[in-house]
Amino acid sequence: MAKPGYRVFDTHVGAIERMSPHFVRVTFRGDDLREVGWDGPDQRIKVILPLESTGFADVPSGGDWFTAWRALPDERRNPIRTYTIRDARPELGELDVDFVAHGDGGPASRWIGTAAIGARMLLVAPDATSDEPSGGWEWNPGAARTVLIAGDETAVPAVSAILEQLPADARGVAFLEVPEARDALDVRAPEGVDVRWLPRDSSSDKTDEYGARLVEAVRAWADEWAAADASGAGATSSAGLASEPPAASNELPAIDDEEILWEVPEPRDDAAFYAWLAGEASAITTLRRHLVKELGVDRRRVAFMGYWKLGRAEG
Ligand SMILES: Cc1cc2nc3c(=O)[nH]c(=O)nc-3n(C[C@H](O)[C@H](O)[C@H](O)COP(=O)(O)OP(=O)(O)OC[C@H]3O[C@@H](n4cnc5c(N)ncnc54)[C@H](O)[C@@H]3O)c2cc1C
Incomplete structure (x- = not known):
């Protein structure tokens, strides 16, 4: 065996x-x-x-x-x-x-x-001595050099390692929501990737809401990109945020309350854009709806991962 x-x-x-x-x-x-x-x-x-x-x-x-x-x-x-x-x-x-x-x-x-x-x-x-694949990892940008990375504190370890391993010519942005400003850690990222820490305590009206700052920041960024894409003026056109006709696979299967969202695309060699989003499940589900349903981002370019769910123990 x-x-x-x-x-x-x-x-x-x-x-x-x-x-x-x-x-x-x-x-x-x-x-x-x-x-x-x-x-x-x-x-x-x-x-x-x-x-x-x-x-x-x-x-x-x-x-x-x-x-x-x-x-x-x-x-x-x-x-x-x-x-x-x-x-x-x-x-x-x-x-x-x-x-x-x-x-x-x-x-x-x-x-x-x-x-x-x-x-x-x-x-x-x-087990490095096994010939079987370990699985258990999702970061898979293929040929994409433009990235959107977003996570809360539970995803900071993964995002830190991802940023360290990105090629020097990678471009894009990484949003990291953390409990407070002092939780912004030192991370190494390529020059073209803007790392933005989002401490919850600095948010005036959303102090306790896990994921609220992340959702707000990613939405604002994606809206701006989509607008630039539509006008043909932005870097997004070449990055291809939503440059393909909506795929049949862009229909969103429903995620019920019991399920935790985990949707990762097959690797693509042609993709110019790749997104990786992980954190509290409801926040990631909200982002999925906004990016895929409202902005028409090709879901075959985005990994959505609920890392934990507020009020529910793992297991
Ligand atoms: C692929 C993957 C990788 C992960 N990597 C990391 C990692 O490197 N570091 C890390 O810290 N976590 C990571 N997590 C998240 C971690 O598994 C959960 O936070 C886990 O629930 C913690 O277990 P627990 O025993 O502390 O709480 P549980 O017994 O699972 O939950 C008890 C209660 O605490 C709440 N809760 C769970 N996590 C948090 C939190 N972070 N903040 C506030 N409330 C919470 C739950 O909603 C529940 O109400 C990862 C999850 C996944 C799926």
Whole structure:
């Protein structure tokens, strides 16, 4: 049987760095991580959190560990949450994850409040020794050199890695909504990509609304682009924001309240424009409607990803 593209890695907390009021970088270490893969800049992994009573005693092992994990009774099933590899140094057996500390509301955020050096942690991540594809990453601009990137704080780790890995001639804009101004981190981006931080606390009338600043900024930017496109005056014409006739595939399937939006296009070699949007699910759904339905942006050029949903625990 082929070795699965993903496996469980046994690690411990090697370092903890509070980077800002809401971002905590944890460096996981362990010899096991010398085999970890990192296949795309927005590579997602799973963090298996310890149970207070039994730690990791009941986490199943082996190729079908996930099925076995699902079959466990609630009280013995360790919580699993999705995170992004912010950086990986397999040659050193190290992997960084940037956690958003959002209070005591969820097991992952609670864990980050009490995490200690040396604490054990299990991660489900790509296995570099496997021939199977790991999947688990979506950034796929094809030939596009003009990009629109938008995310909230949960997407900042992915966006930071994406910006670092963009080619030097990339152009476009990255909008990042964060809880407060001090959460704007240092990021490296090509000169032609404008990185705009959107702290929620500086918004006068939308202080608590997750995604409101992001929606506002992306809409304003896209409206301006669409207007320039229509007049033929803007850079958008060459970037092709909406330069093709509306495709049949631009019809939007409905997203009901139970579902979390996850819609990613097939890679295209001809695309001049590519957009990647991730964050709180309702905000991303609003942006999808505006971009695709109202502005006619070809949805085969945009990845829409609900990373979490307000009021709903993952899992
Ligand atoms: C592909 C992918 C990559 C991700 N990468 C990262 C990453 O690198 N770093 C990161 O911090 N997160 C990341 N996330 C988001 C993370 O998985 C969620 O925030 C997750 O819900 C956190 O788990 P929890 O145990 O803290 O809260 P849960 O138990 O899942 O939720 C409990 C409550 O907290 C709320 N909640 C969840 N997240 C937040 C938040 N950020 N702010 C405010 N309220 C929240 C929920 O709506 C719910 O009401 C990623 C998600 C996906 C799908």
